[in-house]
Amino acid sequence: MVLSKIRQNIVSKLWLHRDIVRRIGAAPMVGFIFVTFIGIGLLHRASHQLPGLLLWGVLLSLSFAGWGAAIDRVGGHARAADWGLRAAWGMAWTIVAGGLLAALSLVSRGVLLAWVASGLISLVVELARFGVRFPVHSGALRRWLRYRGVYAVALIPVWGLLAVQYCVSPIYPHFNLNDDNVSYFALARALIDGGSLIDPFSLRRLSAYGGQSYLHALVLVVGDERHLHLIDMGMGPVLITAVLLGHVRERARHAWHLVPLLAILLAVLPATRINTASATTGALLFLAMYRTVDRREVHLGIKTALPLALLAAAACTLRQNYLAVCAVFLVATYLAFSFRGKNRIRLLARPELREASLCAALTLAFLLPWLVLSYRSSRTFLFPILPGNYHSEYGAFGAGQDKLAQLKFLWNNATYSEPIRTLPFFILAALLVPDASPRKGSRALFIAAAIGFFAIVRGFPLSDPPNIGRYYYASMLAFVLATGLAAGAALPQSIRQGDFRVWIAVGLVIVSSVLQIQETRDWAKSTFGQYLDDIRTALGEPFSDHRNSAYQRLQQAVPPGAKMLAMLDDPYYLDFGRNAIYLVDLPGAVSPPPGMPLGRGPDALAEYLLNQGIRYYAFVGAKSSISLYRRDTWERQKVGAELIWRMAAPFYLDMFRLNDELAATRRVLFSEKDTFVVDLATPATNH
Numbered sequence: 001m002v003l004s005k006i007r008q009n010i011v012s013k014l015w016l017h018r019d020i021v022r023r024i025g026a027a028p029m030v031g032f033i034f035v036t037f038i039g040i041g042l043l044h045r046a047s048h049q050l051p052g053l054l055l056w057g058v059l060l061s062l063s064f065a066g067w068g069a070a071i072d073r074v075g076g077h078a079r080a081a082d083w084g085l086r087a088a089w090g091m092a093w094t095i096v097a098g099g100l101l102a103a104l105s106l107v108s109r110g111v112l113l114a115w116v117a118s119g120l121i122s123l124v125v126e127l128a129r130f131g132v133r134f135p136v137h138s139g140a141l142r143r144w145l146r147y148r149g150v151y152a153v154a155l156i157p158v159w160g161l162l163a164v165q166y167c168v169s170p171i172y173p174h175f176n177l178n179d180d181n182v183s184y185f186a187l188a189r190a191l192i193d194g195g196s197l198i199d200p201f202s203l204r205r206l207s208a209y210g211g212q213s214y215l216h217a218l219v220l221v222v223g224d225e226r227h228l229h230l231i232d233m234g235m236g237p238v239l240i241t242a243v244l245l246g247h248v249r250e251r252a253r254h255a256w257h258l259v260p261l262l263a264i265l266l267a268v269l270p271a272t273r274i275n276t277a278s279a280t281t282g283a284l285l286f287l288a289m290y291r292t293v294d295r296r297e298v299h300l301g302i303k304t305a306l307p308l309a310l311l312a313a314a315a316c317t318l319r320q321n322y323l324a325v326c327a328v329f330l331v332a333t334y335l336a337f338s339f340r341g342k343n344r345i346r347l348l349a350r351p352e353l354r355e356a357s358l359c360a361a362l363t364l365a366f367l368l369p370w371l372v373l374s375y376r377s378s379r380t381f382l383f384p385i386l387p388g389n390y391h392s393e394y395g396a397f398g399a400g401q402d403k404l405a406q407l408k409f410l411w412n413n414a415t416y417s418e419p420i421r422t423l424p425f426f427i428l429a430a431l432l433v434p435d436a437s438p439r440k441g442s443r444a445l446f447i448a449a450a451i452g453f454f455a456i457v458r459g460f461p462l463s464d465p466p467n468i469g470r471y472y473y474a475s476m477l478a479f480v481l482a483t484g485l486a487a488g489a490a491l492p493q494s495i496r497q498g499d500f501r502v503w504i505a506v507g508l509v510i511v512s513s514v515l516q517i518q519e520t521r522d523w524a525k526s527t528f529g530q531y532l533d534d535i536r537t538a539l540g541e542p543f544s545d546h547r548n549s550a551y552q553r554l555q556q557a558v559p560p561g562a563k564m565l566a567m568l569d570d571p572y573y574l575d576f577g578r579n580a581i582y583l584v585d586l587p588g589a590v591s592p593p594p595g596m597p598l599g600r601g602p603d604a605l606a607e608y609l610l611n612q613g614i615r616y617y618a619f620v621g622a623k624s625s626i627s628l629y630r631r632d633t634w635e636r637q638k639v640g641a642e643l644i645w646r647m648a649a650p651f652y653l654d655m656f657r658l659n660d661e662l663a664a665t666r667r668v669l670f671s672e673k674d675t676f677v678v679d680l681a682t683p684a685t686n687h
Helices: 003-015 019-025 027-046 050-073 084-101 109-130 138-171 176-194 209-220 231-249 258-267 280-293 302-318 321-340 352-378 401-413 423-433 443-460 466-498 500-519 519-538 549-556 604-613 631-637 643-665
Strands: 564-566 580-583 616-620 666-672 674-683
Touching: 003 019, 027 616, 027 674, 050 084, 050 109, 050 138, 050 231, 084 109, 084 209, 084 280, 084 352, 084 631, 109 209, 138 231, 138 258, 138 519, 176 209, 176 321, 176 580, 176 643, 209 231, 231 258, 231 280, 231 466, 258 466, 258 500, 280 302, 280 321, 280 466, 302 321, 302 352, 321 352, 321 466, 401 443, 401 466, 423 466, 423 500, 443 466, 466 500, 500 519, 500 674, 549 666, 549 674, 604 643, 604 674, 643 666, 643 674
Parallel strands: 564 580, 564 616
Antiparallel strands: 616 674, 666 674
């Protein structure tokens, strides 16, 4: 009896001072952030081991959440967004701000470190002001423990799988020699060393605004190119799962059982990635766009327009084909929002349309620095519609097939369901779920993903379904997850109304998820077993020296500050702060007007490059290249089965011939292991 009274007295005191209790509850998190913030200066040393890189990934995620919390406070103090959604908003804001920094050539290690620290400070301020929300009333506490306890147990396998994948991501050794080594690594290095992203000769620079490269540059603050999978393979799935969990709090408390199932599906989903380009980062931003417009409380004006514009603009910078998905999503959701209800008179005066205009203006404003940077680099801000420095003779986008062949190609891609083999069932579930939200977020994402799929298939008729699948993977994954969330959110109302369509849709989501997980069981078992072995090997062992002395000697042959063209296997070893370095990743595909004269001899090529202000040219010999620039490879491709490579082969072979002739007719400043630097303005002494 006495103990009961004491307990009731304590609980009543806690309830009276619940705001103070919540602030005290935030103390451990604030303390953790302060400790890690103080240790940021030591991270460069710590990054030579796996734990240091994992800590840096945690700090990046917390910084994103801090910036997202600041965005959440814009427009008033309505119901706070969950931390997963805030982290997605913060990542989007980081990418958007990165465009302005890159356009002004201000990107550097110090600036990026200050940006991350500012996000952490914002998070500390948020926690200090509002604390950690948890119940202190006895009845609420029992309900909280009962509900969250069961939920936490259900999520144990999810977090276990995600933790393993996150821990292995910085040391995941699989990269693409033709994409990552030749270009993607170097683009990130150019940002953090040179401050900007100017390369008028690179197709991979032309075909993306640079948002993914900016995220990679954040990893390079403490790591190197071997650790770039930390973003897409490590942080991406964790943040997507956080966005999924936030939906339970926001919309679907009574259908929480679907979220762990969707999270497990995500964790064991075989990746389609063959390089470090965007996959899960795109899915994260697309899913966050759906979550932003599907919140329980309808916020008009800046409260919704700002984060939605940030997400759309940031997603557009990750891959060029994401532009179509974002544009269609925004148009579809705002059309549904503006024309909802029966009273459609005086549409122009409606606040919904004013919000749509505000969102469109903000999206364009946030994307503008990346557009300007793209035009400065490649003379286009909307590739491939505006080709810029791209030369159509290399291979025209959207051309090369008759109508019958186009239909066959579309059918082959439509029936290609990898890695989500149960995708048709998710599509059927999406058609059955009624979207009762004012903005119709799930329907908008369905339409956007479908149109994005048709656009990418139509734009790359010379490719194949597995390669094209990598481009629409993000929108497809976001659609699948959003369909599961929408079905769960609609379930309580369907029970009250007796709408069996939703019951069928929920059943389809559950069955499809279980079947998909079952399909990938063997793959997950072997893959995660290998992950654990890799982690065990890497723990406690310092990483090997990543510098390449041969590339350092190569660059020493070029005067500091001089422009330099490079066709090398690993150009990311070069110092992009010492020289302005342009990459020939696909010879003949991209170059400033009038274009590289590949078929007109070494003198014409040297004259063209000198007119572009480029005097020095570094290249690897066609007999010694480790992958992309091998002559024997392109001799085989010239008569191979793939039309796209048959078209590209003559350009490569012409470039190899010109390299040999330049090495014979121009002064060679560096020659080592069949790698050369030539002075285009100075003839060879024996020529």
